[in-house]
Amino acid sequence: MAEEENQPDDRARGAAVRRTLRFGALLIALFCVLMIVFPVTADDGDEVSDDEVNEIAIQLYCPICENVPLDVCPSQACADWRELIRQMLSEGKSEDEIITYFTEQYGWSVLPMPPKVGLNWLIYVLPPLISIGGIIVAVVVIRNNRKTAVPQRGEEAPVQTDHMKDYLEIINRDLSGKDDDA
Amino acid sequence: MMPEHSAGETKKPLTRTNWVLFVFLGVVVIGLFVMIGAWMSKSNDTTLEVGETALDFSLTSFDGEEFTLSDAKGKVVLINVWASWCVTCDDESFMLQQVWEELEPSGDYLFLGIDYVDTEKPALEFISSHGITYPNGPDLGSSISKKYMVSGVPETFLVDREGILRAIKIGPFESAEEVLAFLSRADE
């Protein structure tokens, strides 16, 4: 029988088609799943807020205007910079990476404080030195004076105390108009 | 109301602490004035000297190609400092592109665009919207601008075939003819 001979071929072909179709459906299903899980935009879902941009912008200076921080600078260049920060944030860059990038691109004048390199160490080291130095000088001066003390004019004002007598003296002196406790 | 005053105090010699104090003060004050003086005399030169050798630099274009000024000896080089946010650079760039299209085939000229304090996306948009075909690159760290004492944009510099700086233009060109006139100064 000729028909009987063709039947297994037809069945095989049908099975092949069904297999292909099933495979294709599987692929489509997989594609759909992937589309849902990995959206085309490839961003993290949240938009970067103005505040997040400003948190970094406030740590940079406008490169063209004098002494204006980047978060309040109205110029187009600054607006471009803030957009760049927004873009870098949405790419997941960290604050340090962004600031380092800006420094490399535009120089140290975008930073509010110079990096701790070479001569710039002075600006970090001098204030504490001066403060400590001031205390030391105070101590030295007072000690020197204790050695060469000379009694000077002006009565010794009693310290404010709880003792009524001392207080009355102070009040009397105040009322008599003699300035001595300035 | 003069206070009593120990006779022995009036002729006291300066103690060692006093000397230390005065020397320290003297150093600080003199240092300050020297600094101010140096700054003031330095700030009198606000632009480069025409006629000197142009300072060498390297520029990596947005396409990734590297250009070094000294390698361009034998060509007349026009260096244009611009920015995408610069309003007057807008018209000027059309003129520069027009002149570039005329002169590029001769192989005698090189136009370099230095992008000053700019961000990449707006810069690339500027280049494509103005149809610019000569090389442009960002001025990393503003180092080139500092060398050429750029104080604003646009500024254009002309370097002749021997590498000498021949002309400086502060501000935008008004016409393509002006660009050509500017370029001709390299051959004077």
Next chain:
Amino acid sequence: MIANIAIGTMAIAFIACVIAIVMAINGMRLRTPAILESSRLAALSSFPLLSFSVAALLFLLLTNRFEYAFVYETSDTFMPIYLKIAALWGGQEGSLLFWCWLLSMFIFFTLINKKEFDQQLSPWVVVVSSVTLGFFILLVVLLENPFLRFFINMNGEVIKSLIQPPYALQATPDYGMGLNPLLNHLGMVFHPPALYLGFVAFIIPFSYAIAALITGQDGDLWIRKSQKWTLAAWLFLTIGLVLGSRWAYDVLGWGGYWGWDPVEVSALMPWLTGTAFLHSSLLQEKRGIFKQWSAALIILTFCLVILGTFLTRSGLLSSVHAFSNSPIGPYYFVFTALMLISSVILLGIRWSKLKTSFEARSYFSRESLFVLNNLLFLAIFLICLIGVFFPILSELVTGQQINVGPEYYKKATGPLFALLFALMAVVPLSAWSASTGKKLGKNLWKPLVISALIPLAALLLHVKDIWAVVALWVVGLSIVVTKYDFIRSTSIHAKIGHISVFKSGIRLLLQNRRKYGAYIIHVGIALMGLGVIGIEFFQTQSQVTLKQDESVVFSGYTLTYKGLIVDDSHADREIASSVIEVRSSNGNTFELHPIREFYYSSNQSNTIPGLRSTPVDDLYIILVDWLPISSQGATFKVYRNPMVFWLWTGTLVLIFGTLLAMWPKKKTSRTTAQGVQP
């Protein structure tokens, strides 16, 4: 015409200065009072002469005479009258003339009283002040003349000149450039004059100090004669600085009040040394000590004043405040250097003569604490000096442009200021010479305990920052100490004298104005400190774009953008007022109106915040004008500044205290209160 006379009066004023100097020196040499008197008169005459010049310039400004370059550059027809007057100091030339005028005014009022003109100090005061005034007049007349006019010559060039050049005719523009719209604010009217008054007034104590040094006087006569000027200078300088701060807060500063801009710091430095000088001179007058300190500090203060104006006007500093570059730079520089060097040499010659010492039996005696006080002010000053000059040094040495930003100043000076506040709290409790740490502690513990309520409250309110808590405690302590002392004195006096507490308080205040005036000043400073702590440690801010009727919650406030009101009825500008409805956490609702003004001629816009201020906090909303603003939506920056109210209130208290302290006493002193003898 009037301008030519004005230039003439300036020239005559200069000659008067020269005459005054010559006469003073001759009069002293020949010991002839008549010659000295003529030097005094010559010095007096510069004030009326310069008054005419200033009046002339004001006249030109108010009558829109744009052929004068200065009027053209700083004024325009549409400006309100108060701003046209303020234009006097709106440009380099006018502000220098104004400076000269103020100098001459202080010289005038110092020398006007013939009885106070003595034979030793006053002639030198004339010399020093006339040298200074003469220098500045010369600068104005020769280099920065406000009376230059525009002329067009045959080449079509416009040139500026005092007199008509040959082959040229006067050119009169139809309108002026006007002041930058950002300056259209009352702050422009009061801040520069107050600041200048403060700076310039220091010429008087400085001249007296130099006079004392030259004549070899080591007493306190020079201090007493110049004391009211010292107080006035300090008061004006403080007011000037605070006004600048308030102006920045109101309009320009984006919720901030002090930017540590190099020009601001240059104005702060003389205030620092000036305050130290104020304290030191009071000590010298009372106890005869600190003579070297006083002399050195006033010299330093005055030189800083001159240096400060030099830095601002010479283009050395990168700042939003700076004037444009000017040819006066080198001359100013030489003058500053000469002034400083000659004063220091003079001081050096007399240094040992001025030496005094005090018996400081303890590190906690009042004298020791004042030494610490002076050194703290000096340390802060040095830190500021480094901050201002370091960028210049860096650029010279390495070619690198760097910034020294607010963080440097805050971190470096913050602890020192805190120490100063602590001192302010402790000194009233200390005694001269004989106070030990133990004694001081005995007096300190009660106020310390009372003031400890403050950090306790802060901790309860979840304040996390330990430095904020410490700062609050220190400030609170100083207020408590002064109040405690005053209240004790008042109540005891009231009880004994059988009068009301109120009466006793008034009497004590009036009888010892300096002491209590100083207490009030310190309370004012402490309150200002409170405001500073509030804004520095506790400020919150946000930027948000709102569509119409959209709300956002910020620091306990709900803000809703209701829409925009546009007013284009003005000829020169369009005013767009946004309406924000605010609901606070306790249910109160109110409206705020952040405004944007757009000026047609200059294409510039000016944003004015909507501000609600209470003693607890300020809510400050400002339009972001580089993003779209419409009824459909707009972008805002919002700030919450706690306690900033006290910064301004504290200043008012400070002013009151200074006025009380300055109030001259009648010669007769009252007797003690009746029935006080125990």
